[in-house]
Amino acid sequence: MYTHVLLSQHHMAELRAQADAYRLAAQAPAARRPGVLRTRLGWTLVEVGLRLAATREPSPAMA
Secondary structure, eight states: OHHHHHHHHHHHHHHHHHHHHHHHHHHSOGGGSTTHHHHHHHHHHHHHHHHHHTOSSOOTTTO
């Protein structure tokens, strides 16, 4: 019985620590959040790729 209570308390403490870490990360400025720059760069590359693919002139290799 006591083991179950101790495990439950330990699990609650871990969940609280994760929630605190998430809360701190959410309050950080956008430039310091991990992955923000990577996401922006990824979408920029997708946009450039779509613009290149949507050219009206056929490429020299296709002619």
